[in-house]
Amino acid sequence: xxxxxxxxxxxxxxxxxxxxxxxxxxxxxxxxxxxxxxxxxxxxxxxxxxxxxxxxxxxxxxxxxxxxxxxxxxxxxxxxxxxxxxxxxxxxxxxxxxxxxxxxxxxxxxxxxxxxxxxxxxxxxxxxxxxxxxxxxxxxxxxxxxxxxxxxxxxxxxxxxxxxxxxxxxxxxxxxxxxxxxxxxxxxxxxxxxxxxxxxxxxxxxxxxxxxxxxxxxxxxxxxxxxxxxxxxxxxxxxxxxxxxxxxxxxxxxxxxxxxxxxxxxxxxxxxxxxxxxxxxxxxxxxxxxxxxxxxxxxxxxxxxxxxxxxxxxxxxxxxxxxxxxxxxxxxxxxxxxxxxxxxxxxxxxxxxxxxxxxxxxxxxxxxxxxxxxxxxxxxxxxxxxxxxxxxxxxxxxxxxxxxxxxxxxxxxxxxxxxxxxxxxxxxxxxxxxxxxxxxxxxxxxxxxxxxxxxxxxxxxxxxxxxxxxxxxxxxxxxxxxxxxxxxxxxxxxxxxxxxxxxxxxxxxxxxxxxxxxxxxxxxxxxxxxxxxxxxxxxxxxxxxxxxxxxxxxxxxxxxxxxx
Amino acid sequence: xxxxxxxxxxxxxxxxxxxxxxxxxxxxxxxxxxxxxxxxxxxxxxxxxxxxxxxxxxxxxxxxxxxxxxxxxxxxxxxxxxxxxxxxxxxxxxxxxxxxxxxxxxxxxxxxxxxxxxxxxxxxxxxxxxxxxxxxxxxxxxxxxxxxxxxxxxxxxxxxxxxxxxxxxxxxxxxxxxxxxxxxxxxxxxxxxxxxxxxxxxxxxxxxxxxxxxxxxxxxxxxxxxxxxxxxxxxxxxxxxxxxxxxxxxxxxxxxxxxxxxxxxxxxxxxxxxxxxxxxxxxxxxxxxxxxxxxx
Numbered sequence: 001x002x003x004x005x006x007x008x009x010x011x012x013x014x015x016x017x018x019x020x021x022x023x024x025x026x027x028x029x030x031x032x033x034x035x036x037x038x039x040x041x042x043x044x045x046x047x048x049x050x051x052x053x054x055x056x057x058x059x060x061x062x063x064x065x066x067x068x069x070x071x072x073x074x075x076x077x078x079x080x081x082x083x084x085x086x087x088x089x090x091x092x093x094x095x096x097x098x099x100x101x102x103x104x105x106x107x108x109x110x111x112x113x114x115x116x117x118x119x120x121x122x123x124x125x126x127x128x129x130x131x132x133x134x135x136x137x138x139x140x141x142x143x144x145x146x147x148x149x150x151x152x153x154x155x156x157x158x159x160x161x162x163x164x165x166x167x168x169x170x171x172x173x174x175x176x177x178x179x180x181x182x183x184x185x186x187x188x189x190x191x192x193x194x195x196x197x198x199x200x201x202x203x204x205x206x207x208x209x210x211x212x213x214x215x216x217x218x219x220x221x222x223x224x225x226x227x228x229x230x231x232x233x234x235x236x237x238x239x240x241x242x243x244x245x246x247x248x249x250x251x252x253x254x255x256x257x258x259x260x261x262x263x264x265x266x267x268x269x270x271x272x273x274x275x276x277x278x279x280x281x282x283x284x285x286x287x288x289x290x291x292x293x294x295x296x297x298x299x300x301x302x303x304x305x306x307x308x309x310x311x312x313x314x315x316x317x318x319x320x321x322x323x324x325x326x327x328x329x330x331x332x333x334x335x336x337x338x339x340x341x342x343x344x345x346x347x348x349x350x351x352x353x354x355x356x357x358x359x360x361x362x363x364x365x366x367x368x369x370x371x372x373x374x375x376x377x378x379x380x381x382x383x384x385x386x387x388x389x390x391x392x393x394x395x396x397x398x399x400x401x402x403x404x405x406x407x408x409x410x411x412x413x414x415x416x417x418x419x420x421x422x423x424x425x426x427x428x429x430x431x432x433x434x435x436x437x438x439x440x441x442x443x444x445x446x447x448x449x450x451x452x453x454x455x456x457x458x459x460x461x462x463x464x465x466x467x468x469x470x471x472x473x474x475x476x477x478x479x480x481x482x483x484x485x486x487x488x489x490x491x492x493x494x495x496x497x498x499x500x501x502x503x504x505x506x507x508x509x510x511x512x513x514x515x516x517x518x519x520x521x522x523x524x525x526x527x528x529x530x531x532x533x534x535x536x537x538x539x540x541x542x543x544x545x546x547x548x549x550x551x552x553x554x555x556x557x558x559x560x561x562x563x564x
Numbered sequence: 565x566x567x568x569x570x571x572x573x574x575x576x577x578x579x580x581x582x583x584x585x586x587x588x589x590x591x592x593x594x595x596x597x598x599x600x601x602x603x604x605x606x607x608x609x610x611x612x613x614x615x616x617x618x619x620x621x622x623x624x625x626x627x628x629x630x631x632x633x634x635x636x637x638x639x640x641x642x643x644x645x646x647x648x649x650x651x652x653x654x655x656x657x658x659x660x661x662x663x664x665x666x667x668x669x670x671x672x673x674x675x676x677x678x679x680x681x682x683x684x685x686x687x688x689x690x691x692x693x694x695x696x697x698x699x700x701x702x703x704x705x706x707x708x709x710x711x712x713x714x715x716x717x718x719x720x721x722x723x724x725x726x727x728x729x730x731x732x733x734x735x736x737x738x739x740x741x742x743x744x745x746x747x748x749x750x751x752x753x754x755x756x757x758x759x760x761x762x763x764x765x766x767x768x769x770x771x772x773x774x775x776x777x778x779x780x781x782x783x784x785x786x787x788x789x790x791x792x793x794x795x796x797x798x799x800x801x802x803x804x805x806x807x808x809x810x811x812x813x814x815x816x817x818x819x820x821x822x823x824x825x826x827x828x829x830x831x832x833x834x835x836x837x838x839x840x841x842x843x844x845x846x847x848x849x850x851x852x853x854x855x856x857x858x859x860x
Contacts, residue, residue, distance in 0.1 A: 014669065015731040041722065043722040043726050043733070044722070044737060046733065046734050047730045047733075050814075057638075066734050066737075067734055067735075067738055068734055068737045068741065069741075091725065114810075116719065116722075117718075117722065117737065117740065118718040118719050119715070120742065128707075128745060128746035128752070128825050129746075129752070129825070129828065129829070129832070130749065130752060130753075130829050130832045130833065130836070131832070133748060133749045134749070134751070135749055137835060137840060138837060139841075140839065140840030140843075141839055141842075141843035141844075142843070143840065143842045144840045144841060144843060144844030145841050145843040145846060145847040147846035148669075148672070148844050148848050148851065149847045149850075151850065152669040152672065152847075152848065152851045152855075153847075153850075153851045153855075155857070160858075178859070180667075180669045181668065181669060181670070181851075181855035181856075181858070181859055182666065182668050182794050182858060183604070183668070183670060184602065184664050184666060185666065197859055201735050201858075201859040201860070202860075204858050205857055205858060206858060206860060207860040208860070244599045244604070247599055247600050247664075248600075250600075251599050251600050254598060254599070256596075258598055267595075293744055307787045348689070356750055406568065453754065463576075469808070474756055475613070481782070506793065513786065549827070
């Protein structure tokens, strides 16, 4: 085998060969001892450092003879092998072994690559600073930045443009969807479709339009017709201007006073209106204006009734009357000693006559049959105490009387304690014996007279006239005029009032009824009464009563939002 | 005269930051936005815009500190402002949220911001704490100088060892090869390295092992020590010199150097949280702003 061993050094001029020899030994010893095939004088080399074994087929084996080892491929090893060509380091020397090179079977080139072993060692020193390790701030920054962009921007955005993909995302537990953009909890009523952001957010970079809301809320009414109330604050207002979603359930509907006072505190300077400027329940708020019947009930022509007969009248006026057409003294009815009634002495309470409706919010209008008749019987003849006259129909009343007295006249056996009656009326009849035509004529004449007498008595004095303001009227067929009763269905038409919420309070705390002698008296509380307990938003020691406690924003009698 | 970043120019940025926080807090208390406090109110937008600008400006510090030619204030001044305004950011951003948190990108941005600020606070601690320990450790001597001293000791040791015996020389060579500073992340941080072990000489050194254990020094040193007691008369002085070099001087220098690298690593380590998380925060901030206006 033909092997060349060369010691070289690289200088500025080029490669300089210091020493060259050839050998045919297949086993080559390397070390600092003088008998070594490759003699390396540096102190970084052991006397017998390593052994090189060269095979004819180009297989090169390197084995360390000392514990110092050889440096191959960046590692210190005790042995290693190379194929065809390769280099390893011993101390500060690099030994390059090449198979079949330059006409030799093996060409071995030795070069000192460092001043000494110490310097050589410092060259292969491991990293000293964190910057030199695998740790990288820049890489970390890129990973963090791109990861957030991918998960929280790219995925949800892809769903926006591809609805099918969006559905996949929403169904999947892993894929991030646009719910990661949600800014807060959706209100309960909207939650059932809240996962589909595009139910409301239809157009990118555009605030939620009313169109989206009206898909469901088309029948909601507007607050004021912008055509009539041409105000800046009503123009361009979206549903979303007030209804702030993604703040949970409590804030979807605004309840703050500013919602109303923003415009109403200075309404009159902005628009022509009869409404007063109102800013706060405790401070700037008009006196209550119940809807009252304001005409003279006796001269009022029922046939030409119009809405203006009912007007909202401020309780601030010195005299406030509500023409009911009735004679009703509250003081008499509420006598603490009680009243005579068909069932004996009875002390009346408010709820003896006044009932709430099924909701409990409002009082039902007084009805004769339900609320009065129990005491105020319409009976007219002591001989038949259970027989009562029909209510609110004078013609029927006349007919009833005529029929009744004709019947008793023909039947006979009718006793009248006060006025003597003809014998034919009071006598008992023999069964089967008919009256003669003369007797019949006499009896019916009596009956007619009697019916007329009773009619006059019940209408003017005993029954109708007791409660109604009855007048004789020769023009009418019945001969009397009973004015129609005007009972309010709702006193406060612009506000709401909850009687149930106030059930802990006695009726008389608000309604001063004990001294009232006339049915015309309006016994509704003034605003001052409410202010005993209720204050505006900024009053600390009273119930917090903002505008929407009593008023609604979407006024029921306004046009629908969908028609706007 | 050295001036701490915290007391830079009478802590002027501390007072600016406190003023900023105070204004924000008062505004938050006074504000009545007709809805629950959140980022979408007028004050919310103001606080959000301020916070976003602050974040961008705080991150700009990474660029400013590399602009050595910049005349826009000193880096110390910038760092001082970076620290105090970074702390003020926590107040501003928290008020911007209106304390509304959830499983979304907006809260993610907030959490990332908190991580960045907390890591920054730790960084300030490191910058105030470790330089003093570094000075205590190596005085005025530079790490390069320490390294050169160690190399010089190695060279001397090799010369002495070669005069003693081939075996000793081999041991010293191995010792040089194995005496490490730095290395992997954990090695740098914890400053722990294997000491040169016995390898093939285990059996030979059985006797010396007892001494090694008794003296609790590393194996190479134990070998030297045994050679002093059992060695030939003429080499014992050389061996004494060798052990003095390798035990007395080199190990001390190595420990100093390792400790120095360790401190340096501590001072850098927090930045590997601070910087990547701040970029993740920047991304989350971009997505946050984009998404609230995308789905307005």
